[in-house]
Structures are given as structure tokens and as C-alpha cells.
Amino acid sequence: MSDIAERVKKIVVDHLGVEESKVTAEASFIDDLGADSLDTVELVMAFEEAFSVEIPEDAAEKISTVKDAIEYIEKQKAA
């Protein structure tokens, strides 16, 4: 697993207060991890901070699973 994936999972665990085992790639923040819409806004801000990337509003709206977040950040970092 990439370093980015590891860090994304840790941020999700810390911010949503969920067990690490539940944070699978397919897990949806809202449907599986108990987040509400404000939690996801905060989560995206935490990703921006941690990875020094800008995630515009329209892109943020499409990030609904752990995998979405990892892929988006990996793409930004590769660019």
C-alpha cells in the first residue's frame, strides 16, 4: 500500500473516530463510516492540509470513499 493510502486512512481514523479495520478502500465516509456532510468537508480540509494540495469544491463533492480520496491525491501529487 502506498504511503499516501496509509496517511489517508490514518486521517480518516483520527477525524471520524472509527476503527482502522473499518477503513477499507471501498468504505464510504457517509454510508459506512458514520460521517455527515460537515464531517466530509472537514475531512477534505484535513487532506488538503496534510498533502499540501488544493481540492476544489466540485472535486471534493466526488470524493465519497477512501479510495476516491487516495486516487485524487495520488493524481495531484503525480502531476
Added chain:
Amino acid sequence: MRRVVVTGTGIACPLGLGTENVWKRLINGESGINAIQSFDVKDLPAKIAGQIPQGTKAEGKLDISEWVPVKDQKKMDRFIQFAMVAATEAVEDSGWVPETEEDRCATGVMIGSGIGGLETIYEASVQLHEGKARRLSPFFIPSALINLASGHVSIKYGFKGPNHSVVTACATGVHAIGDAARLIMLGDADVMVAGGAESAVNPLGIAGFCASRALSTGYNDTPAKASRPWDKDRDGFVMGEGAGVVVLEEYEHAKKRGAKIYAEIGGYGLSGDAYHITAPAEGHDGAFRAMKAALKNGGVTPDQIQYVNAHGTSTPLGDDLELEAVERFFGEAARGLAMSSTKSATGHLLGAAGAIEAIFSALAVRDNVAPPTLNLDSPSRDSVIDRVAHSAQQRRIDVALSNSFGFGGTNASIIFKRAA
């Protein structure tokens, strides 16, 4: 009008957590006031406060993670966290668990605060100033809003009745409890979780009250001596933090489920000074009229009241004016009356003060004990009223009255009596 009783209580204050623990320490004459450690006070004239002791629940102290999950803490300013602690204690103490939708809809919440999320607003302002507007937490607004204390309590327990809040500075706690009791009396609810919460022991809160020349600054080296209501050497109030919450219940509702009853609401009165933004009116006329309204509301005569929990903040002007108003109002009945200021031990919890003091008044009735006024070494003037200096007194207390007054000239008095 329906009768209303207190069936649960919860306190988080400078004397600790848990009503019985706090009450015992109060009766023992202990002080909860000490030096501020949590931030730098170098530039502040007041360097002391009443702070909730940190430690475990088992020790009667606060470790917030035992009460609010870590992921929810960032959604709540500390005043809301304090409200959650006191409300959890009160609800559990009452044993009230609404099982049906009808019961949930008949259970409401009314918790207020004088200032609300001051520290949260301060921190967000700093972020904004540093050009980080986009980095503001999505929880900033709901964390700072005063009525979110009531909101969070209702969400935690599923209480779907009236969800309301009070903002009347240092009279908030009494107004919340009194108004909530009225909602029950009028039939809007059968059970109300009511009280006040405050967290203003932070740089902006201390600096702000220093700027209005309200805080004690002469006892920074002897904090436990700083809050000294009616004493000739008093020099201002000591800021305190915390929350007090009660469960109020319609009398038959409480009896039917065999609930423990602390005391009954025996009257409630409100008034306005229409005089000055911070100073009480001459002769504390507003206090006089609030007490008069409370007794009239409850059908109580002055000679029936044996204990008054004073607003008594330890400010040079306010203490003697309140004393004067109480003497004038009680007349002949002032002889034999006991009146103390528990702020001498807790400091002034602003919007939470009236709530914890309402609980102390209910306990005074339950236990027939008048809690002491600490540090009343030399009263600035004599009175026929026994101000319970230094040590608690065992005395017959069937009916007690608690006063709270706030900036803006807002006054409230509430009466507790033994439920018979």
C-alpha cells in the same frame, strides 16, 4: 397550574463533578479557586479563576473523553462540553428514559449560556486574520452557537420536546430553569432538562472582564481568599467555569414513576432595571422586584423563606446593594434569615452560576443546611441577616430563594420548597 419538581441534578464546576461531591466540598468550606495554568496570564491583571479540576470521573474530576467522544469534541466549544457533562449527570440521576415517541416529544431541553463559544470565536478570528478563511472548520458556527448546548443534549437522548435556550448574562441559569418550569406548568412539556453552561476562563474572557473592571486583581497570590462577598476587602469577582443542569418534571409524572424528588419549584420572578448596562439600580430595585414577583408567583410570604442564595459576586457595589434590597424586602422576616454566597467557593460561573446555585438551594432544602460564605472576615456593614460566614449551618430550611442578576439590568429569583 401544574406542579413542577426537580428529579435530577448535574454539576461540573470548580469544586469538581457530581452534585454530591460538589455539595460535600461546598459544605466543608473548600475553595475551587486557584492560579490560571492553562494560558499565559503575564499581561492580564487577574491571574486566578475557578477552574474545573482535571482528572478522572471516579475522582470527581473532569476528563472530557469520558463524556464526549473525541470525534464530537471538535464540534463543541468547551461550554457545550461542560453542558454535556452536567446534562448527562442530571439525566442519569433522574432515571428518566422516555420509551415512547409521545414521551420523547414531551421531554425538552433549555440550556443557556451568558457568552457561548468565546474561545472558538477567538481562534477562528485569528485564523481569519492570518488569511486562512478557507481553513475555517465547518464546525466553527455550530460549535460557538449558544443554543447548540440544548441541541446536542437533545440529539444525544432523543428528547424531541421544546428545544430552547436563554441568554441573559449572569441571570441565564435561573431564567432557563424558571422558564423551563413554566413550559411544564403550561403543558408544553412534562419533563425539561434545564440549566446553564459557561467557559470564559480564556485570554479573551479574562481580558474582557478585566477591561470592564469587574474582576478581583488583589489576591493573585492567595486565590482562595479572592472571592469574598460582603467583606470590606472585596475587590471584584473571580471568574469561574462549568455547568449546572437540572431535570424538571411535572409532579404527578415524577410520582407515578417513583422518581427521587429533590425539591419543588415554589415560585419564579423576573424584572428589568431599565437603568445601566452594568451597574445595578439604586437600592437594587430590580432585585427587590424580582424577589417580590417570585413570592407572589408562588404564593409565598417572606417569613416562610429561611435561606437565600445570594447573587453576591464579591464586587464592591453589587453585594451591599443586594443585601439592602433583601433587608428591605424581607422587613421583619430578615431577622432569622440565612443568606450566603456560594460564589465565595466556586467563583462566578456567569451563565452557569444561577443553575448551580439553584441546585445548591434545592439541596439546602433537602438537607436543611445553609452552605457558607467563605472569606467573610469583616463585613463592610452589619446586618440582621446571618450571612453564614466561614462555616455551613445546620438549620431548618423548608423554603429557599436564589437570586441572579445580569449585565443589562436583568434579574431573576427562583424559589425551591420541600415537596409535600
